[in-house]
Amino acid sequence: MPESGPDETVSREAGWRAQFPIVTTHPELTYLDSAATSQKPRAVLDAVETYLTTSNANAGRGTYPWANRTTELVERTRERVKTFLGDRRPERSTVHFTSGATEGLRVVARDWLVPFLSDGDEILVPFADHRANLEPWLEAARLLGRRGVDVTVRALPVQASSGDYDHRALARMVGPRTRFVAATHVHHVYGGDMNVHRLRAAVGPDVPICLDAAQSIGHLPVRVGDPDLDVDFVVFSGHKAMALPGTGAVWARNTRGPVLRPTGWQGTPNTVGIVSLLAALDWLDEAGPERVARHVTGLATRLTDRLRRLEPYEILGCPASLTADSELPANQRRHGIVTFRHRDIPSDDLGFILYSRGFMVRADSLCQAGADEKPGSVRVSVHVYNTDEEIDRLLTVLESLE
Ligand code: PMP
Numbered sequence: 001m002p003e004s005g006p007d008e009t010v011s012r013e014a015g016w017r018a019q020f021p022i023v024t025t026h027p028e029l030t031y032l033d034s035a036a037t038s039q040k041p042r043a044v045l046d047a048v049e050t051y052l053t054t055s056n057a058n059a060g061r062g063t064y065p066w067a068n069r070t071t072e073l074v075e076r077t078r079e080r081v082k083t084f085l086g087d088r089r090p091e092r093s094t095v096h097f098t099s100g101a102t103e104g105l106r107v108v109a110r111d112w113l114v115p116f117l118s119d120g121d122e123i124l125v126p127f128a129d130h131r132a133n134l135e136p137w138l139e140a141a142r143l144l145g146r147r148g149v150d151v152t153v154r155a156l157p158v159q160a161s162s163g164d165y166d167h168r169a170l171a172r173m174v175g176p177r178t179r180f181v182a183a184t185h186v187h188h189v190y191g192g193d194m195n196v197h198r199l200r201a202a203v204g205p206d207v208p209i210c211l212d213a214a215q216s217i218g219h220l221p222v223r224v225g226d227p228d229l230d231v232d233f234v235v236f237s238g239h240k241a242m243a244l245p246g247t248g249a250v251w252a253r254n255t256r257g258p259v260l261r262p263t264g265w266q267g268t269p270n271t272v273g274i275v276s277l278l279a280a281l282d283w284l285d286e287a288g289p290e291r292v293a294r295h296v297t298g299l300a301t302r303l304t305d306r307l308r309r310l311e312p313y314e315i316l317g318c319p320a321s322l323t324a325d326s327e328l329p330a331n332q333r334r335h336g337i338v339t340f341r342h343r344d345i346p347s348d349d350l351g352f353i354l355y356s357r358g359f360m361v362r363a364d365s366l367c368q369a370g371a372d373e374k375p376g377s378v379r380v381s382v383h384v385y386n387t388d389e390e391i392d393r394l395l396t397v398l399e400s401l402e
Helices: 006-018 042-054 065-084 101-116 135-146 167-173 196-203 271-287 289-307 347-356 388-400
Strands: 094-098 122-125 152-155 178-184 209-212 233-237 248-252 313-315 337-342 378-381
Touching (some): 006 289, 094 101, 101 135, 135 152, 196 209
Parallel strands (some): 209 233
Antiparallel strands (some): 233 248, 337 378
């Protein structure tokens, strides 16, 4: 992609922001909680309205035109997820729609992992990431245990210095009974890429890897066709990537282990959510994942560069990931999430103070698994509609609380 000059970048970003009605109609408010859920561009709202006013019906059931159109939109979205992920062998992969990343990870655990594991197997899972990417694997092991199948669950090793996965320690842990690795692409508290491009080399060619891409889809390129991202499952939330609440998907490569076949009667799909996901992925591709990544990384860097010089604040996470420095590979940058604490002000008070100035941030619990969650932090997370000016105003308020 050719580099663009500063003027072009500014006008493109203003163009992005103008497409989000909730943002433009509330200039007094600044939304900084996109890691929880994103705002929706006009194109997504229009796609939803058009669908509901022209062809709303159930999918995969009726034979009349509205039902056929709905079925066709659902199938088209399935294919769109594959192209969005740069899947070079779409005939081998499957896409299953879910309500979000939590349900997606549960589906992989319950319907794929449980039947896949045998007595004496071992799985490696992240103990300091989002609870959604730990509890399903623990539950799968418990379920198997009740059936007399003993599975060892081990923690994916993490580098103390950076918080990223320790691929060297991981390579040493992988043995003949290692049957599965679950990892996170971008950490929901620290915002850093978790070194996932090194996972495949560390675990060898045969172990299936499941990637929680809840914080990377829509923020940076996630391309399963790249040798660096040779994973077997990509699980994500559509609602964090411009689609409606209650949307998400699991992409399964289906080349290691059995094909993912969600069990049981699937019922009526969230057709409106799926239609919104189709429009959202089109929107994101049009915006350009590399450009979006540069934008959100730039905003996070702007925030951390000044914040880390303010004495009462402590930024959580990896100092080496705090920069958009062009020397650093893209996978060592902070992707639009910055979590910090104030030495003296409890996080809910800080959240309250910030909202009184119009800033919506996440205060306190961040759903981090295990003992790792440090109390009392505030998370700022950005997306395409946020601007340098918003970050500067936030910094002015934070500085005034020194
Ligand atoms: N994984 C990560 C890394 C997340 O950040 C989140 C949401 N905060 C989830 C999983 C759960 O996603 P959802 O709410 O869509 O189920």
